[in-house]
Amino acid sequence: MSFSTPEFYLLFLPLTLIGFQIAGYAGRRCAxxxxxxxxxxxxxxxxxxxVLLLIASILVNHMFSILIAESSxxxxxxxxxxxxxxxxxxxxxxxxxxxxxxxxxxxxxxxTHRHWGSVVLxxxxxxxxxxxxxxxxxxxxxxxxxxxxxxxxxxVTYFPHLIAGPIIHHKEMMPQxxxxxxxxxxxxxxxxxVTWFAMGMCKKVMVADRIxxxxxxxxxxxHGMDAATAWRGVLMYSxxxxxxxxxxxxxxVGLARMFSIRFPLNFNSPYKADNIIDxxxxxxxxxxxxxxxxxxxxxxxxxxxxxxxxxxxxxxxAQATFEGFTQMVAFPTTITMLLVGxxxxxxxxxxxxxxxxxxxxxxxHAWRIFVPPQSRLRKLMTVPVGVVITYSAVLLAQVFFRANxxxxxFTVLGDMGGHHGLGHSWPVSHYLLxxxxxxxxxxxxxxxEVLGQREENELPNWKLLPSLRWxxxxxxxxxxxxxxxxxxxxxxxxxxxxYFQF
Amino acid sequence: xxxxxxQIGSVEAATVAYPMDGRDRSQEAPPRxxxxxxxxxxxxxxxxxxxxxxxxxxxxxxTPWFLTHDAYPGMYQSGYSLRLEHAxxxxxxxxxxxxxxxxxxxVIEKITGFKTCNISEGTTIQDIVGSNFPLDSYLKHNRRPxxxxxxxxxxxxxPSIPAFTDYYPEGMLYLLQYDRNRANYRTLWHHKQxxxxxxxxxxxxxxQELVGQLPGFRKHVVDARKQRxxxxxxxxxxxxxxxxxxxxxxxxxxxxxxxxAANVDEMRRTYGVDGTTVIINMAPVPDCDVTKDVYRTxxxxxxxxxxxxxxxxxxxxxxxxxxxxxxxxxxVEAAHQILALExxxxxxxxxxxx
Numbered sequence: 001m002s003f004s005t006p007e008f009y010l011l012f013l014p015l016t017l018i019g020f021q022i023a024g025y026a027g028r029r030c031a032x033x034x035x036x037x038x039x040x041x042x043x044x045x046x047x048x049x050x051v052l053l054l055i056a057s058i059l060v061n062h063m064f065s066i067l068i069a070e071s072s073x074x075x076x077x078x079x080x081x082x083x084x085x086x087x088x089x090x091x092x093x094x095x096x097x098x099x100x101x102x103x104x105x106x107x108x109x110x111x112t113h114r115h116w117g118s119v120v121l122x123x124x125x126x127x128x129x130x131x132x133x134x135x136x137x138x139x140x141x142x143x144x145x146x147x148x149x150x151x152x153x154x155x156v157t158y159f160p161h162l163i164a165g166p167i168i169h170h171k172e173m174m175p176q177x178x179x180x181x182x183x184x185x186x187x188x189x190x191x192x193x194v195t196w197f198a199m200g201m202c203k204k205v206m207v208a209d210r211i212x213x214x215x216x217x218x219x220x221x222x223h224g225m226d227a228a229t230a231w232r233g234v235l236m237y238s239x240x241x242x243x244x245x246x247x248x249x250x251x252x253v254g255l256a257r258m259f260s261i262r263f264p265l266n267f268n269s270p271y272k273a274d275n276i277i278d279x280x281x282x283x284x285x286x287x288x289x290x291x292x293x294x295x296x297x298x299x300x301x302x303x304x305x306x307x308x309x310x311x312x313x314x315x316x317x318a319q320a321t322f323e324g325f326t327q328m329v330a331f332p333t334t335i336t337m338l339l340v341g342x343x344x345x346x347x348x349x350x351x352x353x354x355x356x357x358x359x360x361x362x363x364x365h366a367w368r369i370f371v372p373p374q375s376r377l378r379k380l381m382t383v384p385v386g387v388v389i390t391y392s393a394v395l396l397a398q399v400f401f402r403a404n405x406x407x408x409x410f411t412v413l414g415d416m417g418g419h420h421g422l423g424h425s426w427p428v429s430h431y432l433l434x435x436x437x438x439x440x441x442x443x444x445x446x447x448x449e450v451l452g453q454r455e456e457n458e459l460p461n462w463k464l465l466p467s468l469r470w471x472x473x474x475x476x477x478x479x480x481x482x483x484x485x486x487x488x489x490x491x492x493x494x495x496x497x498x499y500f501q502f
Numbered sequence: 503x504x505x506x507x508x509q510i511g512s513v514e515a516a517t518v519a520y521p522m523d524g525r526d527r528s529q530e531a532p533p534r535x536x537x538x539x540x541x542x543x544x545x546x547x548x549x550x551x552x553x554x555x556x557x558x559x560x561x562x563x564x565t566p567w568f569l570t571h572d573a574y575p576g577m578y579q580s581g582y583s584l585r586l587e588h589a590x591x592x593x594x595x596x597x598x599x600x601x602x603x604x605x606x607x608x609v610i611e612k613i614t615g616f617k618t619c620n621i622s623e624g625t626t627i628q629d630i631v632g633s634n635f636p637l638d639s640y641l642k643h644n645r646r647p648x649x650x651x652x653x654x655x656x657x658x659x660x661p662s663i664p665a666f667t668d669y670y671p672e673g674m675l676y677l678l679q680y681d682r683n684r685a686n687y688r689t690l691w692h693h694k695q696x697x698x699x700x701x702x703x704x705x706x707x708x709x710q711e712l713v714g715q716l717p718g719f720r721k722h723v724v725d726a727r728k729q730r731x732x733x734x735x736x737x738x739x740x741x742x743x744x745x746x747x748x749x750x751x752x753x754x755x756x757x758x759x760x761x762x763a764a765n766v767d768e769m770r771r772t773y774g775v776d777g778t779t780v781i782i783n784m785a786p787v788p789d790c791d792v793t794k795d796v797y798r799t800x801x802x803x804x805x806x807x808x809x810x811x812x813x814x815x816x817x818x819x820x821x822x823x824x825x826x827x828x829x830x831x832x833x834v835e836a837a838h839q840i841l842a843l844e845x846x847x848x849x850x851x852x853x854x855x856x
Contacts, residue, residue, distance in 0.1 A: 006698055014549075191541040194548055472537075472544035481551035488552065489705030 001045040002163075003197075003251040004204050004491050012042065013255070016159075017185060020259060024184035031183030032154050035259070039157040043123070046163075050122040053092070054157065060088060061132040062152050068139050069146040078140055085136045093129045096121055101346035124163040126343060128156050134294055135170050144170050151177045160255035164248060166266035166286035176261055186260045191472045192451060193258030198484040199447050200250025205487040207437070208244035211236050214430075219402055222412045226423025230415035232430060237402050238395055239437045242271060245284070250447050264289075265448055271441040274386030276360040276393060277368075287343075291336055299332040320369050329365045334358035344401070349409055353400040360393050387442065559704040560697075564678040573710035577672060579726035579737050581680050583621035583640040592616035593840060594647035595735065596637050597661075599624040600785035601653035604824035606833040607734030613837035614844070616648065620735030623676070625658050630673025631681050632665035637773070639680075649840055650773050653783040653832070655822050656797040657759055659804070661769035661782055665689075669696040671703040738826060741818040747790035748820045755793075759800060766804050779843060786810040786832060788821050807839060 001008050016038045023034035044051045064085035071077040096119055103116035135155070138144035147155070147170075155173050156162075176182065218225065218233025225233070249266040256263040266286050273279035280288045304314045307327065318324040334355065341354015371377055399416075403409040414420075448454035451470045470476055562568050569578050593616045595605045607618035623636045652661060666689055674696065677686060690697055713719050730737045766782055774780040784805040787794045789812065798809045816828030824832065 006702070010698075187538055187541040187545055191544045194545055198548075472540040477544050477547050481548050484548070485552060485555040485705070486709055488555075489702045489709060491702070 001042060003248070003255065004201055004209075004487075006488070006491060009197075009201075009488070009491075012038075012045075013258075017190075017258060020183070021185045028180050028183050029150060032150050032177065035159075036150065036153045036157055039154070039159040039162060042159040043157065043162060046123050047120070050120075053122055053125075054128065057089075057092065057128060057132065058153050058156050059149075061085065061136065061156075062147075062149050064088070064136055065139055065146060065152070068136060072142075082136055082140045086133055089129045089133050089136075093125055095119070096125055098342075098346040105346075127165050127167060128162065130167055130290060130294075131156060131169075134290065137294060138170065145174070147174060158256070158261070160252045160261075161263065164252075165284070166249065166252060166263055167290045168263060168286070169289075172262070172264060182260050185258075189257050189260040192453075192470075193254045193256070195470060195476065195480050196254025196257060196447065196451060197251050198254075198480045198487070199450075200247040200252075200254060201487045201491070202247070202483045203243045203250065204247030205490045208240050208247055209490070209492075211243075211433070211437075212240050215240050215402070219404060219408070219412070222403075222408055222415055224420050225415040226421045227416060227418040228423035228426060230412060232426055232434075234395065234399060234412065234416060235434055238398055239434070239441075241398065241402075242441060243437075246447075253448075265454060267446075268448070268454070269441065269446045271391055271394075271438075272387065273390050274383045275367075276357070276364045276390055279390055279394060280357075280361070287340070291340055291343075295339055296332055296336040299335060300328070303328055303332060325366060325369060329369070330362040333361045333365065337361060348406040349400045349403055352406070352409075353397050356393075356397045356400065360397075555705070556701050559701055559708065560678075562708070563675055563700070563704040564682065566679070568675075568704070568707075569679065571711050572675075572704070572707040573714055574707055575723050575726050577675055577726075579730040580623060580627060580672070580676055581636075582727075582730055582735050583623070583636040584680055585731075586619060586621065586640055587643040589619055590617070590645040591619035591647055593618040593649045593651055594640070595620035595622060595651045595653075597622045597653040597783075598628065598655055598658060599626075600655040600822055600824070602737050603739040603818075604736075604785060604829045604832045605651065605653055605836060606736045606826075606829050608736075609830055609833035610651075610837040610840070611734070613834065614840050616840070618734060622653075622735070624672060625655075625663070626670035626672040627676045628663045628673070629668040629670055630666060631677050632667075633661065633663040633769075634772070635665070635681055646776050646778050648777065648779065649843070650778050650780045651783070651836055651840065652769070652781065653785050653836070655785045656787055656801065657821075659759070659761055659784060659801060660765055662765045662772070666693065669693070669699060671700050674700040675704075736829065739818055739823045741823070743815045743825045743827075744788075744817050744820070745815065747788055747814055757793075757796065759797070761800055761804055763804060781806050781836075781839060781843070783807040783836065783839075784809060785822075786812040786828075788812065788814040788817055790814050791821060807835065810835070 001012060003009070016035075019034050019038065020031060023031045040051060040054070043054055064081055067081040068078055068085070071081060100116055100118045103112070104118070106112045107115060135144055135152075139146065151174060154177055155168070155170060158168075158173075161168050215233055215237035218229060219237065222230065222233070246267045253263045253265065264286055266284060268282040268285060270279050270283035273282050307314050307318075312318065313324075314328065319328050335358070337358030338351065338354045340357065341350045341352070344350045344353065399412050400409050403412055445465050445468070446454075449465060450468060563572075591607075593607070593610055593614065595601055595607060595610075595618065597605070599622070602620065602622035602624060605620055605622070607620050610616070611618040621636060621640050627636070654661060665686075677690075714721060724740065726737065769782060770780045782805050784797075784801055784807060787797060787810075791811075794811055801809065810832075812828055812831060816825050816831060817823065818825045818828075
């Protein structure tokens with residue numbers, strides 16, 4: 001059951017909202033219990049057997065959290081419990097996500113001669129594993145508190161983030177769960193949440209799902225395609241991914257808000273980024289935040305400490321040397337992004353996707369560090385130029401992200417390069433469609449800006465925005481209700497989000 | 503501003519603890535607090551619109567207006583049997599969409615001299631209203647025919663179809679337009695998923711119709727009802743001829759097709775009374791169809807015509823619908839089949855009088 005399926009928004013959501021309101025009268029614990037039960041039911045609707053995995057994961061992690069909290073005065077024991085907790089989580093993740101693809105890869109490459117089969121990937125396993133690992137780490141570091149099993153279960157299972165994020169952090173969730181009196185429907189939040197959800201639904205159903213066939217038909221068989229067809233397929237996929245993920249993020253944040261729970265933003269007009277560093281601050285923002293805190297920062301910390309131990313500097317000046325840059329910027333960045341690639345899936349193409357972004361980021365940092373601010377080169381790099389270069393780099397990496405195999409990546413790139421001829425021009429409607437989508441991505445304010453939940457981005461400078469900003473008035477009511485009704489007609493039971501596979 | 507809050511690659515990032523600032527974001531006030539009353543109206547109004555829209559599109563689908571505003575010109579031709587009163591055809595053609603597009607009354611009439619009408623409806627309609635309803639509706643207002651000539655596509659060779667067999671929006675629309683009664687509504691209520699799917703389908707048709715009114719999107723719409731009436735009930739299917747073997751979405755793998763002799767007999771038993779001869783034919787398959795022999799073997803003895811193959815150029819939607827040339831070909835064969843039966847009847851009556 002995905003957010004955009006009729007059974008979700010016509011049955012599950014209304015019943016959960018009503019049930020939440022009724023449970024809220026009986027107090028906070030009762031409301032939390034109800035939300036946990038509803039979330040588990042939501043997960044069970046996909047696969048009943050894996051509910052046991054989800055529940056086991058919560059109980060085991062909660063047990064580790066108790067052990068870590070209670071051994072706070074014995075650091076070695078605490079480290080042991082944390083290590084055990086992390087290994088247990090990663091073990092489950094590796095088994096379900098990486099083991100069989102890896103074994104089958106060995107078979108394909110002739111290392112082994114046995115077919116290993118496969119295992120169904122539990123939905124959202126990466127998300128609930130990461131969320132729980134971060135909690136255990138923070139608990140050990142003393143920046144998190146021990147939680148009741150009920151609060152903890154809601155933190156992990158809360159259905160708006162359970163399947164595909166955003167990757168929430170206990171620091172922003174637990175205080176909300178602890179507050180008495182917030183577990184009843186608040187119409188201010190409900191109005192905002194409904195609008196947010198409707199906007200996301202429109203992006204998903206009316207844009208992403210409508211252009212998906214162009215991308216799917218191309219990537220399912222890219223062999224022997226001309227350049228025009230290849231470019232159309234790749235550009236359409238780029239837009240599909242944008243609107244699919246943007247739509248999902250809006251729906252998740254909107255859903256959480258309907259229950260007066262605030263989620264961190266996850267998507268902030270990434271194609272408006274004029275450099276790749278900026279891109280990663282806008283795309284899957286909670287993943288960036290996560291890897292920054294739990295992967296990049298520890299690597300960076302160890303490198304800095306090791307340099308200091310050797311009597312080397314870790315200042316900005318030290319970064320501006322080749323050796324310093326390589327050690328303190330390029331290396332940790334590349335490793336971190338490599339792990340981001342692996343997080344997305346067990347294929348060489350995901351590894352290269354991560355590596356590519358690591359290289360992009362390193363080059364971007366090198367540009368910032370080594371090219372003087374007043375140089376002519378910098379002046380050439382205007383914002384539109386930066387946006388086009390960034391988008392092109394992202395587009396190249398998306399070929400690795402989407403292709404069905406590593407071999408297909410080169411087929412697609414060959415097609416795009418005109419290996420099978422330039423082909424015929426597209427129909428005018430396809431030009432218009434893509435032009436419209438690019439114009440939307442590059443010039444329109446995003447959902448959170450329109451809803452007044454974020455300051456405006458720097459570009460473009462939207463003077464009209466204040467007058468367009470959402471408020472629960474007649475105009476917005478008509479627009480939201482009609483948009484949702486039309487999206488509803490186009491929603492189908494079989495539609496899923498692209499990020500569900502991760 | 504968003505920029506600079508967290509960046510992969512910056513040394514400062516290791517010490518910038520964006521998510522760990524301990525700030526309870528739930529405490530942050532939104533920029534503007536709207537009036538609570540407005541929010542209540544907004545949410546209640548939003549839900550009311552959705553409920554009303556779902557109800558309204560269902561009601562609209564039952565109006566004659568919808569048939570000309572549903573962005574689906576093909577549906578306007580359906581219900582032909584209900585529009586015929588005192589047509590009193592001698593040869594009545596009935597069947598699925600293969601017979602709707604492939605049996606030309608004018609060709610049969612010219613060869614046999616019998617007044618001929620084609621009241622066929624697609625399987626998508628018969629699967630909802632049942633195969634009897636269109637036929638019985640015709641028989642209520644017209645004299646019984648001498649010959650009931652039927653034809654069905656090989657992959658869906660089921661002459662007797664009970665009502666509510668499978669969901670198709672075309673059938674639901676037909677039901678709401680022509681076969682509204684309490685019993686049907688009650689049955690529909692038990693198929694809630696069908697109702698919802700149909701509601702969404704109607705909504706999409708209306709949106710497409712609305713888009714079709716915009717400059718640049720307007721299309722020439724043919725009057726399918728007039729087209730059918732002018733051709734004695736056959737519907738010239740508006741697609742070009744196929745140039746390679748294609749299977750439609752409705753196509754079932756021949757290996758999975760289960761032919762039911764009892765089903766065929768039921769059709770003969772129900773309508774082969776009061777001087778009506780029932781002819782049950784199987785539609786031709788394209789000569790490029792590699793599975794044609796499976797159909798041939800499996801359907802032996804069930805149909806009255808010989809199993810035929812035709813060039814794919816005589817089909818115009820996969821292996822189901824026919825071009826005018828393909829239709830003429832089939833109609834000539836069917837006319838000769840009727841002539842042969844007439845001759846047989848004549849010989850039998852001559853023999854009896856001797």
